[in-house]
Amino acid sequence: MTPLLDRKLVFVTGKGGTGKTTVASALALLAASRGKRVLICEVDAKGELAGYYEAPPTGFKEKEVQPGLFAMTMDTESSMREYLKLQLHIPVVGRIGPVAKAFDFLAAAAPGVREILTVGKLCWEVRDNGWDMVVVDSPATGHIVGQLAAPQAVNGLVRVGLIRNQTDWMLDMLSDPAITGLLAVCTPEEMPVTETIELAARVREETTVQLAGVVVNRVLPELFGRNEEEVFDALAGPGPLEELDGLVGGDAAPVLEAARLAVTMRRTRSTHLERLREGIDPQVPLLYLPYLFAKSHGLRTTRQVAGSLGEELGL
Amino acid sequence: MAARSAGGRKGDGAQAPKPTMDSLLATKEIVVACGPGGVGKTTTAAAAALMAAVNHGSKVLVLTVDPAKRLADALGLDGIGNTEHRVPDSAFASAGVKPRGELWAAMLDTKESWDSLIRQHAPDEQTRDEILANPLYQNIAGRFIQSHDYIAMERLYEIHSAGEYDLIVVDTPPTRNALDFLDAPERLADFFSSRLLRWLIVPYRSKLINVATKPFYQISDRILGTEFMGDISEFFILFQTMYDGFVERSKAVGRLLSDRRTTFVVVSTLEATPLREAEFFAEQLTDRKLHLGAIVLNKVLPDYLQGRAGAKVAEVMKDRAEELAGELAPAIGSAAPGLGDPAQIARVLTEVADSYLNFQVVALREMEERASLGVVPDVLATVPFFDTDIYDLGGLLRLGEQIWG
Numbered sequence A: 001m002t003p004l005l006d007r008k009l010v011f012v013t014g015k016g017g018t019g020k021t022t023v024a025s026a027l028a029l030l031a032a033s034r035g036k037r038v039l040i041c042e043v044d045a046k047g048e049l050a051g052y053y054e055a056p057p058t059g060f061k062e063k064e065v066q067p068g069l070f071a072m073t074m075d076t077e078s079s080m081r082e083y084l085k086l087q088l089h090i091p092v093v094g095r096i097g098p099v100a101k102a103f104d105f106l107a108a109a110a111p112g113v114r115e116i117l118t119v120g121k122l123c124w125e126v127r128d129n130g131w132d133m134v135v136v137d138s139p140a141t142g143h144i145v146g147q148l149a150a151p152q153a154v155n156g157l158v159r160v161g162l163i164r165n166q167t168d169w170m171l172d173m174l175s176d177p178a179i180t181g182l183l184a185v186c187t188p189e190e191m192p193v194t195e196t197i198e199l200a201a202r203v204r205e206e207t208t209v210q211l212a213g214v215v216v217n218r219v220l221p222e223l224f225g226r227n228e229e230e231v232f233d234a235l236a237g238p239g240p241l242e243e244l245d246g247l248v249g250g251d252a253a254p255v256l257e258a259a260r261l262a263v264t265m266r267r268t269r270s271t272h273l274e275r276l277r278e279g280i281d282p283q284v285p286l287l288y289l290p291y292l293f294a295k296s297h298g299l300r301t302t303r304q305v306a307g308s309l310g311e312e313l314g315l
Numbered sequence B: 001m002a003a004r005s006a007g008g009r010k011g012d013g014a015q016a017p018k019p020t021m022d023s024l025l026a027t028k029e030i031v032v033a034c035g036p037g038g039v040g041k042t043t044t045a046a047a048a049a050l051m052a053a054v055n056h057g058s059k060v061l062v063l064t065v066d067p068a069k070r071l072a073d074a075l076g077l078d079g080i081g082n083t084e085h086r087v088p089d090s091a092f093a094s095a096g097v098k099p100r101g102e103l104w105a106a107m108l109d110t111k112e113s114w115d116s117l118i119r120q121h122a123p124d125e126q127t128r129d130e131i132l133a134n135p136l137y138q139n140i141a142g143r144f145i146q147s148h149d150y151i152a153m154e155r156l157y158e159i160h161s162a163g164e165y166d167l168i169v170v171d172t173p174p175t176r177n178a179l180d181f182l183d184a185p186e187r188l189a190d191f192f193s194s195r196l197l198r199w200l201i202v203p204y205r206s207k208l209i210n211v212a213t214k215p216f217y218q219i220s221d222r223i224l225g226t227e228f229m230g231d232i233s234e235f236f237i238l239f240q241t242m243y244d245g246f247v248e249r250s251k252a253v254g255r256l257l258s259d260r261r262t263t264f265v266v267v268s269t270l271e272a273t274p275l276r277e278a279e280f281f282a283e284q285l286t287d288r289k290l291h292l293g294a295i296v297l298n299k300v301l302p303d304y305l306q307g308r309a310g311a312k313v314a315e316v317m318k319d320r321a322e323e324l325a326g327e328l329a330p331a332i333g334s335a336a337p338g339l340g341d342p343a344q345i346a347r348v349l350t351e352v353a354d355s356y357l358n359f360q361v362v363a364l365r366e367m368e369e370r371a372s373l374g375v376v377p378d379v380l381a382t383v384p385f386f387d388t389d390i391y392d393l394g395g396l397l398r399l400g401e402q403i404w405g
Helices: A020-033 A049-053 A076-087 A097-109 A113-128 A141-148 A150-157 A162-175 A190-206 A228-235 A238-248 A253-279 A299-312 B002-010 B021-027 B041-056 B069-074 B089-094 B110-121 B125-133 B135-143 B145-162 B180-193 B195-206 B214-224 B226-240 B243-258 B272-287 B308-319 B321-335 B342-371 B393-404
Strands: A009-014 A038-042 A063-066 A069-073 A133-137 A180-186 A211-219 A286-290 B030-034 B059-064 B102-107 B167-171 B262-269 B292-300 B379-384
Touching (some): A009 A020, A009 A141, A009 A190, A009 A211, A020 A038, A020 A049, A020 A069, A020 A180, A020 A211, A038 A113, A049 A063, A049 A069, A049 A299, A076 A113, A113 A133, A113 A141, A113 A150, A113 A162, A141 A180, A141 A190, A150 B135, A162 A180, A180 A190, A190 A211, A211 A253, A228 A238, A228 A253, A238 A253, A238 B321, A253 B308, A286 A299, B021 B041, B021 B292, B021 B379, B030 B041, B030 B145, B041 B059, B041 B069, B041 B102, B041 B167, B041 B262, B041 B292, B041 B393, B059 B145, B110 B125, B110 B145, B125 B135, B135 B226, B145 B167, B145 B243, B180 B243, B226 B243, B243 B262, B272 B292, B272 B342, B292 B342, B308 B321, B308 B342, B321 B342, B379 B393
Parallel strands (some): A009 A133, A009 A180, A038 A069, A038 A133, B030 B167, B030 B262, B059 B102, B059 B167, B262 B292, B292 B379
16 A cells, blocks of 8 residues: 555545544645655635644745645635636636636536536645645545545536546545545444445545545553552552552542543543544555644644654654 | 422522523533534543433434444444434343433434435436436535535435424534534535526527636636536536525524534633634634534543642652652551562652643643633533543443533
């Protein structure tokens, strides 16, 4: 399988709350720190991406947010204008508002049109603008398949016309696992793992894009080694605990209780990890990122995650 | 009522009782659970419905969008179709409760719901069949994102109108924007009444192209091909026959959402990003004069992680681990023979202390987030971090008791 950082177009998806944007921003930062010229694009636009680099808000025109790393926010209307102008050589849209509006309307009505404008813009950036890597902070798991399958869907609906000519080369690019890959982000919890397994199946059946890896985010540390949990249990027993209270001059019970919680949480989660490993093609690498006991989001967190991601990728 | 007169007799100022989830669910007919993804929205909706069925002796339906497999099994949902199922008494018995009312559950099947809507509104059989067979329709019903938002509210309206249930708790689909489903009825009405739509249809019907629309058709034909434009226009012409029914219906759905019998419960965790989204959503509800009944904060770390005293103990445990281990070794050795190795005890003490201090960072951040919450609803419920997943009625009850008040 082509290593993640050698691919030119990486879509990052995940269930809400799993840290999709964190992972996408860290992946882009990691690639840029290794000397690549990288574009990161926010598609599921909530305008949060810039915050992961402590940068001012991004727009459709890319801006450098870190050395060698540029960020942009997808906007289907701008994308359509650019597309008509540069790809279809129809330079009229700027002047006639109603036509742009009508297309927006059409995009809302005809499935696949909006998606094709998004995917098309990204493919075009890869092909014509000389990026070493384009990282896409994509829609959540429920919506990504529709986006990646848009070129086929449009091919099914539109049999002739300029769009049809365009979707063919897009499909070639998306189908090439040496160029394009999907990175799914999940946490070791029931629903995210279930959704990731379902996503892997749908991506295989409904799209031509290869699943390049699954990031398992927020993995809790293993507290105890061999026999140590027995030691902990003994320590939490009435005699030793009372002695510990006296030795430290305070109530140690909450501290032990917290450790108990951490151990149980990790144990519950490990069953989901096993389920994930069984449910995903063994060829697809799983990349584990530790739970971050950090104060907040921002560039510092992005850097830490990029560091962990680099280690997992063996860099 | 009873509580108020009791307060009056005591003569303590006759304060109205503080609303709880209990009183909220006793007075409302529709509860819409909403909020960002990944915060336990589905589970919270199911737990609230369960509590109402157990405590209120009413017939309660939970209409859910995408439950976890095991939760769906617990609710007796086999994962297909729109049918409403009653959660069997045996499931309650194994959770150790005897409900006063009935709990029903249904899942939302978008495609099936759209089809049934078309059947209902189509003026005749031919139109109905043509729409159902139209490739554009099939795409819209199956995949079109906004169609989920609309259909969830539409189903809610349909079930409520049938008058079968005392309370309906509905879980909203995961959307890019949590507000989408609120706008969906209106957007759909706009969509079908749009001038652009008529614009789009006319030339393919009458072949009359005027000066203003000519460039549009030239471009669209060039880009999409005449055939596809024909498909689109056929679809909309067919849909026009149902226009009045749809607009009427979507307006009724909108009215139902703002009815005083409907309340909204915003679900979130105390992580910064979901909480900001939930807060924004709560503000929007208020702006639209919709009833914000409660905010439920899920997966909150326990209070014992916050104390400065705990942190101090953890620091001592860490700094003096070896010395403490030496002191504790005999007691541990006698409690559990063979485990009295001081080096190993020291490692355990260090790990335990580190873990406490790590989780305290997160717990304090959560506390700060909660304090900064800008919207204050009638009911603010906090649910602790359960150390296991919730996948049966017993688990739902544990969660439900936390939000019940």
